[in-house]
Amino acid sequence: MGKINRNLFAVLLFIPILLGVFASCDNSPSKTGTLMDFVPENAAVVFKISNFENLQADIENSALLSKFENTEIYSYFTKKNNIFKNLHPTSQSLLSINKINDSVSAYTFITKHTDKLFQLDSVKNKSVETLTLDKKSFQRVSIDENTAYSTIIDSVLVVSSSQQIIQDILNGKTERDATFKKVFNLPSSNDFTALLRGKKEAINDSIKINFTSWSALDINFSSESFTATGISMATDTIPQLLxxxxxxxxxxxxxxxxxxxxxxxxxxxxxxxxxxxxxxxxxxxxxxxxxxxxxxxxxxxxxxxxxxxxxxxxxxxxxxxxxxxxxxxxxxxxxxxxxxxxxxxxxxxxxxxxxxxxxxxxxxxxxxxxxxxxxxxxxxxxxxxxxxxxxxxxxxxxxxxxxxxxxxxxxxxxxxxxxxxxxxxxxxxxxxxxxxxxxxxxxxxxxxxxxxxxxxxxxxxxxxxxxxEVGGNVKKSSEKVSEKFNVKLENTILNAPKLVKTKNGESKIVVQDITNKLYFISESGKILWSKNLDSAVLGEVEEVSISGNKHIAFTTKSAFYLLDRNGKDSKSFPIKFKDEVTQPLSVFDYDNNGNYRFVVIQDKEVLMYDKNAKLVTGFGFKKAKSSIVQSPIHIRMGSKDYIVIAEENGSLNILSRVGKSRVSVSKKFNFSSIPIAEEDNTFVVITKENTKERITPDGKVSSLKLDVGANYWFTISGNTKATLDDNLLRINGKLAELPLGIYTQPQLYKINRNYYTTITETQEKKVYVFDENGKLQNGFPVYGTSEASLSQGKRTTNLVVKGGADSVIMYSM
Known part of the structure; x- marks a missing residue:
């Protein structure tokens, strides 16, 4: 039997709502003159009610219980049943439910009799007749389609939908189980209590569950919730699961x-x-x-x-x-x-x-x-x-x-x-x-x-x-992060997968394996194409749009590639080189009009190409005095463009579009691997000594020694800045303290005008995503083993990360 037995759940769950579930029998007659003495034999559930009219109103206002409004038992607690509509008890009442057979149940209402309890003088469409059987008299009351039987015994009114139950009560056949009496007499300050009998439920042809004897549950409900607390008692005389x-x-x-x-x-x-x-x-x-x-x-x-x-x-x-x-x-x-x-x-x-x-x-x-x-x-x-x-x-x-x-x-x-x-x-x-x-x-x-x-x-x-009930402020699981797919490649993955966008707005994945094969994977996890390259991609692939169509551009150590969405080389590409390419490709689009400039670095050499694979002859900075240690970057301040190139000898070249010196910087820097950035209209260099150097557009330099660890990282995009100092992640100055671990460099992504920071802990393999206020996003961290890439897809925000050694995982947010 592969699934959890459903009857067992029925026995254990929601027993206080309706016709509960559990069985025992003990014949020790007793009469105390209390309401308990008139509970019929073999009641499945007995409700103790302090204020019947208040209970009726509360039940009708309950979002959960109102779902039962078309069931018979629901009418017992509401004014939809004309018998109950005319009951007005002023003290404690009992409502007992007996199962007559698999499809029929009967109720019995018990309360102290008062003059105004059950007045029918003004009720229309009624009939009242007195019946006498075995010298015991009782009344049959009919109001419209509802019929009940009633009697008064020792100042207690008993009303039942079953004539047989009324006759049994008149003949002294009432509930005498000792455990029932114990749970009935338990002290409670609650207005509504359910006493539930245990019964056997079939698990299969050979096993039946006998869980307990009686349970007493104090029930509380509001418009949004249903809760109950109490006790359950089993007996030692027969085997019971409890x-x-x-x-x-x-x-x-x-x-x-x-x-x-x-x-x-x-x-x-x-x-x-x-x-x-x-x-x-x-x-x-x-x-x-x-x-x-x-x-x-x-x-x-x-x-x-x-x-x-x-x-x-x-x-x-x-x-x-x-x-x-x-x-x-x-x-x-x-x-x-x-x-x-x-x-x-x-x-x-x-x-x-x-x-x-x-x-x-x-x-x-x-x-x-x-x-x-x-x-x-x-x-x-x-x-x-x-x-x-x-x-x-x-x-x-x-x-x-x-x-x-x-x-x-x-x-x-x-x-x-x-x-x-x-x-x-x-x-x-x-x-x-x-x-x-x-x-x-x-x-x-x-x-x-x-x-x-x-x-x-x-x-x-x-x-x-x-x-x-789920309120407006409660998150459903569907609103959290979900795994879209986990695709396995032929070989071990070489680099972190990257998300790029196609013309129709879908996210695509670009990833390379250790055989240097490049894969292009759809948002549904389908490998659209693969391409064998001469060597590993340097850095990340770059997205460009040429003639209205999305392309990806990147360099390897010996070539510059420009591929369309089908994996085809653009005309005149790839450009092959005899000398080794030493830095990832830089892509500049000065005026955001698709007039791209692609910069390839070969040690000291600077080669600038246009989208037609032609060298840009107007760019005057052809060669540095020493090896170039970072990919050149483009920074725009005000109306001016700056191209920044860092050299191994510490020189910082800040150039114009045509490659002429625009800012003269006399100071030498020990450049780290943190890219040079723009912050507050200054150029920012983070040195290997963790000194923050600021260079103004007129060449003035100011230094600040950072009190940070050896693994410090700094990144900025627009007005959002993220720094990582060991496990201390700060986003726009707001601290998000991460568990101790080894982390990838934080990455910034702009999605629908908002900035998000991704970071991965590589030992525990957990990927985190924070918003620009430093708040961890719902559903994170998720599993991943590399830097994570984030992109807005056609319908959802997507995140892609390396899973196992040879697998790529995409999540949707």
Whole structure:
């Protein structure tokens, strides 16, 4: 059985909403003269109501409960039922629900009788008649299409939709279960409490779940939420699943760190004594033959199952991953690797069902892999890859706002935790309304998460339930970062992938492998073309638009390439060189009109070409006095253009468009690899000694010694500046302190008039994206192993980064 048993979810989740679920019987007659004495036998759920009219108004204002307005049971709590419309109790009331058969239920309303409780004098379309059976009299009341039976016993009014129930109550056949009396008499200051009987639910042909005897839940709801807290009690006289947690100390539930945000549901249970819980599960199932223990669970504190879109996955959380890994060693064989996570085949796929059924029933634990302290068992490698991707990308339940909104109601530790996601509630709840097609059409899209939690404590369990509507300020998982594709190349990737744009606005990826093959990949992950080059691309490819068509331009050590979107060489390209090209290509477009100038550096030599592959003869700076140490850059200040060229001897040449000296700089600089930039109408040089040198347009130099580390980096674009000093990232002066690690140089990208900074931690393989205010963007960090490139695509903002050694990942924001 590959999926989580749906009936088990129905038993555990939403038991307080309607017709709950659990069974026990004890015949010890008692009469105290309280409302409890008139609860009919075998009630499935009994509601204790302090103020009936206030409750009716609250229910009608609840966004969740109003979805049940076309169901019969909803009418019991509202004025849509003409019988209830005319009930006006002034003290506590009870509403009991009995299931007559699979498709019919009956209600019984119990409250102290008063003169104005049930007045029908002014009611139209009514009939009232007195019936007498076995010398017991009661009334049949009909108002329009609603019919009920009523009687008054010891100043208590009892109204029921079932004549048989009224007769049974008159004959003393009432609920006498001892556990029911205990939960009924529990102190509560809440206005609305549900008492729920346990019942057996079939897991399969041979196993039925008998979870508990009775539960008492104080229910609270607003227009946006439904929560409940209380206790659940099992009995020792018959096997009940809740008792498997006896003697176990509830442990911390961490499964939300693992659950993909698009999963359908999950079940987690915890224990501190693996042998004890396994023994109690065997006792619950009536098994006498001891199971062969593997030792795998001795270092485990949490286990459970996650239902994905198509398959299910089993997980265990270890308190000592090395011990668990050693215990698993004889059952696993290395199969494959994904994002540097080893996926292994598992030789005991039925182990979990044999050990933990009915909590886990899957017999398809075919593969296993480790994520920190989690060991995850999946049916297929595809499911394994999905979970690994979502975990590394932080695309898990833990990182959603609706989980943050729900977790405040829950304890950090519990014995049993059940989660339903994606508003996938109808199938569980419809078990209570098997013939109600209207109910099955209810949409719970605005309730993306419901959680119920049991924490065992002596001979009972604390119960907490939470279900909340997504408000306007709550992020859905679809609004976060999602992985569009992960494409694998033929060989190891040589450089970080780069995003470029095509004429129609789509993002394309340019990347090169170690055989020097250049790939052009679409926004959907399709390799459009590849091209064998003579050597590695120097620096990054540059985007240019020639005759209205997008091209990419770059240099290798021996050639200058200009390729169209189909990978074809432009006319007269490539330009081949005898002498080695020593710097990445520089591209200047002085007036933003497509009249490009391409600058190729060969040690000291400066070659400037136009888009037709012709040398620009009017550029006068042909050769430097020493080796050029950076690609020349173009800076515009006011109405003037400046071309800046740095030499190994420390000279800084600041030239005009035609290559003549425009600013005379007498000072020599020990240039670092940080490109020269423009800031506040000055030229900025960051030296190897981490001195910030400012040069004004008239050649004046001022120096500032920076109090920074050896790995300092500086970049600026427009009015946005980003600096990195070890793990201290500052964007426009605002500090974003990163975890300690080894980081790539921060990169600035302009998207829709806003600037974003990308940076990657290469040890933990995490990619971060910050806005210009230093705020980390929703959904980050994600998995990646190189510098990340950002671009506005046709419909979404896209980010591309190297994944594994030979794979490229694209994310959409």
């Amino acid at each position: 008792n498997i947690f006896e003697g176990q100390i509830p442990q911390q539930n961490d499964v939300a760190l693992l659950i993909p945000s698009d999963a359908k549901s999950a079940l987690s249970f915890t224990f501190n004594d693996a042998e004890s819980i396994q023994e109690k599960i065997r006792h619950y199932k009536g098994e006498t033959k001891p199971i062969q223990t593997t030792g795998i669970f001795g270092s485990v504190s949490e286990a459970g199952i996650i239902e994905l879109k198509q398959e299910s996955a089993i997980f265990i959380k270890s308190i000592d991953a090395l011990l668990t890994s050693d215990a698993l060693a004889r059952f696993v064989t290395s199969k494959s690797s994904f994002r540097e996570v080893e996926i292994k085949s598992f030789s005991e796929p039925k182990l979990f069902a044999e050990t933990f059924s009915p909590l886990i029933n899957s017999e398809k634990a075919n593969y296993v892999f480790q994520l920190d302290n989690f060991f995850v068992f999946t049916e297929s490698e595809i499911s394994a890859q999905q979970i690994i991707s979502d975990y590394q990308n932080n695309n898990t339940l833990q990182n959603t706002s609706y989980f943050e909104n729900t977790i405040v109601d829950l304890s950090t530790a519990s014995s049993l935790l059940v989660l339903k996601l994606q508003g996938d509630l109808s199938e569980s709840l419809s078990l209570f309304f098997e013939n109600d097609n209207t109910f099955k059409k209810i949409s719970f899209e605005k309730f993306p998460l419901a959680a119920i939690q049991f924490s065992y404590d002596r001979n009972f369990a604390h119960v907490t339930l939470s279900c909340k």
